[in-house]
Amino acid sequence: MWEILILLVLILVPQVQKQYYIKNGQLIESHGVDYPLETPTVGAAEQDPEEIYNAVIESIQNVIKRSKVASKDILTVSFSSAMHSVIAIDDEGQAITKCITWADSRSANWTEKIKKIGMVMKFICGQGHLFIRWLLSRNLYG
Numbered sequence: 001m002w003e004i005l006i007l008l009v010l011i012l013v014p015q016v017q018k019q020y021y022i023k024n025g026q027l028i029e030s031h032g033v034d035y036p037l038e039t040p041t042v043g044a045a046e047q048d049p050e051e052i053y054n055a056v057i058e059s060i061q062n063v064i065k066r067s068k069v070a071s072k073d074i075l076t077v078s079f080s081s082a083m084h085s086v087i088a089i090d091d092e093g094q095a096i097t098k099c100i101t102w103a104d105s106r107s108a109n110w111t112e113k114i115k116k117i118g119m120v121m122k123f124i125c126g127q128g129h130l131f132i133r134w135l136l137s138r139n140l141y142g
Contacts, residue, residue, distance in 0.1 A: 005074045007063070009056060011081040013037060013101050014047060016055040029067035031059045038098065045103035049087050049095040 005028075010017045017032040033055035038046045064071055084102040087095050 005069055007060065007074050007077045009060065009077060009079045011052060011056065011079065013045075013085070013103065016052070016059050028069065029063050031062040031066065033059050037101065037103070041106075043104065043106040043108065045101045045105070046098035047085075047101060049099050052099060 014037040015032050015034050017030060035047060035051040035055050038044070038048070040046070085099050086097075087099045088097040090096050
């Protein structure tokens, strides 16, 4: 029987988990790597981009080794990450900030100011709207 192998890379707060699935959806192997959620100040919820990257690499290598599947047999790799997190990068693609997660609430004061003047920031994305919630507090939209 011909199998299609897919590597799913789930980048979560605060863990990375990788999983292989075959065509019928059966799990072959999975592995998670924990990394800390940093809260250096009140309202801050950040992660180190280098730690996230290293966790992704370690998990992928571990799953491939433990599953005994040849990397050439993987049809596709799919990445999914925690919603509304952002890492600012420079012109060369290097991180210049920590990963600011969805749980960061340092923008709460700005949210209140924006609500008072009735300003809503949004981007058009495909057929719908992608709200820049990671720049604002979660309180703005509900």
